[in-house]
Amino acid sequence: MSSANRPRLFSRGEWPEAERVAALLRQETVGGALLLLATVLALLWSNSPWRDGYTALADHHLDIAPLGIHLSVAHWAADGLLAVFFFVVGLELKHEFVHGDLRDPAKATVPVVAAACGVAVPAIVFTVAQLLLDGDLRGWAVPTATDIAFALAVLAVIGTHLPSALRSFLLTLAVVDDLIAITIIAVFFSSDLDLPMLALAVLPVAAFGWVSRTRSHPWWLLLPLGVATWVLVLNSGVHATIAGVVLGLVVPASRAPGGHSLGERLEHRIRPLSAGFCVPVFAFFAAGVSFVGGDLAKAFTDPITIGVVAGLVLGKLVGIFGSTFLMARFTRAELDDDIAWSDLFGLSLLAGVGFTVSLLIGELAFGAGSIADEHVKIGVLIGSLIAALLATIVLRSRNKIYARIHDDETRDDDLDGIPDVYQRGPGRGGAATTDGNRTLG
Template structure:
């Protein structure tokens, strides 16, 4: 009698995808470092004697009346630069659905359920906190997002080499998390909807899809179509970042003669701009909370602040770790032999680092510059910092194990460019007896 082996959670994938994820996360790590710099500069400036200059810079308007655009620099960062960020998210989502972990329903189930639970539980805990403390439930969606760049920057600082399977899981989790967040923004944070403008936006969207699927047109023709879509969506009342993720999802993921998809080529151009400029600049304008004239004790005990912190630090762990554990029991799966549940616990704490999208939702929920928005920023910064510290403490305990796994996953004795462990896995799959 042959026993069927139990399925494995977080097993090592194929080399091409592992290589791609590693390259992508290296770029995000650099972006995370720049994001941290932008945040620190904003915090120092907003609490310096020149804080009024920071506020004036944020509110300085750059308008284009002919296009119906009247935006401050802070809003250009939130509505314009983050549209580029979400375009990169859309490209990554499309790749995941076609070539990545999300293409296999069985393999995709765990990160999707974990991401959904990691959104729902923080939102529920935030609402419960507001009900108990008689606070404002408008910001229920704030602690739902995970900032992958910030999380990777933390890993770089502590020098932790997560195994490739855990890195892929973290990336997939964050991408699905972003998709849910952008859906929340589209449904719950849209006001004064203009149907004619929205209908008109369909024209450049369709043309974008046609050009993207036609190899005879140069790729740069997508730029004016993308800008036209962004302008129309912005004027429709829907948050302009929605345009970015929609266009990203429309880019085909079919490999060409060079072995690369158009999405990969565009991502190669867009990702450095997004991670190296767009997100850090948004962080600079969004994270500058001034505490000079603020009662710190009152701000930290405000229901909104506490709700955000509880959602990020507790809700993400309960949601991600709890859902992963339940899925493992439901599917009768075991963790990969090299891994332990403490690794998943540390990963769940990393997921509590919510920054870029959390700050954006805070502005949409309470209005940029409001007292509640300042408390949101304080809650996001505090919750993300606590999650980062706790994740570092948990993951550092296993750093020797991660170092050994990293050595195995990068060892290439025959110097053919493919780590030996992936070749052994491929040979095992090919030569497996019936």
């Protein structure tokens, strides 16, 4: 097969999707900054002389007895506010299946396989670490999740000129990663299932889908139906965040001519709430690990901490980069002219930023407030920081190269607001040099 006829990996997509990904990156920059701020505040308060107040606030109960809800403030953040985050994930998944890369089996293969390997390899790395160091296997799923808010925020800051196909790949990868993580939570971390209660939850879900597909009912009817679904799922023994995903998936993603789908409109309204409030509040109550009076040497040498760090940094890199490289080798596919292997290497490192879902799985696996859970938090924080720093080193240097290419291209762009490379079509923006950097064609 000649080089010209070989399949291309990460070929440039359509301009509307590239524009949408760029807008998401701008939003996630703010959300990621708030997430970081909430984490820092939690660490400062939980290690201050007033740390008992932090614990008291997190453990304070806000019960709704008639509905069978008995949750502390921290659990409200994990079970309630994160359901909003997972609703946005469900909307994003639906969009990817209808309009994004996941609608095309040929394009979906790479991110789906990469995401699956990016989940499996970190779990294997964690498991091996526990077996070698006589640790606890219950946390095998902790390093499997990529935090979409943090990862996209870091990429938005350091990768302003990286190819849009690379950004789309990270977004699709993170969405599929979330889907796998959601499945893990539903299958492995649900207990004492109440099947009749779970069956009842189907009714408000069906009503939610029906109302969202008709224009004869006010949109605000979706809110009580969503709350009813959440309450029933919570009381069924399935983790309540699953309700958010299911509701997001039943929202229609089909677009009216010249307009936006209901899913896109809901995402536009709810994403700021999720990224700006729900996820930072969860992080505030989940990341508050105290180092006061503890044995730091024991915490940093705990097999759990080591396994989480190794899984996030090494496991994600090997799983994502290795699987993509092998797919290219065995299918004889080539990277698109716009992409170099060093770009993918940096992106694979960035996928090791695991936070929100990793912390949630840690709590489910070991119990909130346990010593093991505290060590999970330390591992997640350290592993995510190392992954972000290494990705920054790699992608920052690549971004400078693409910035020079971008400056050359913009001098020749038309005045219609759409870059000429998108009007020429995918993969025809130029020729690849020997080191994978593109020159103008």
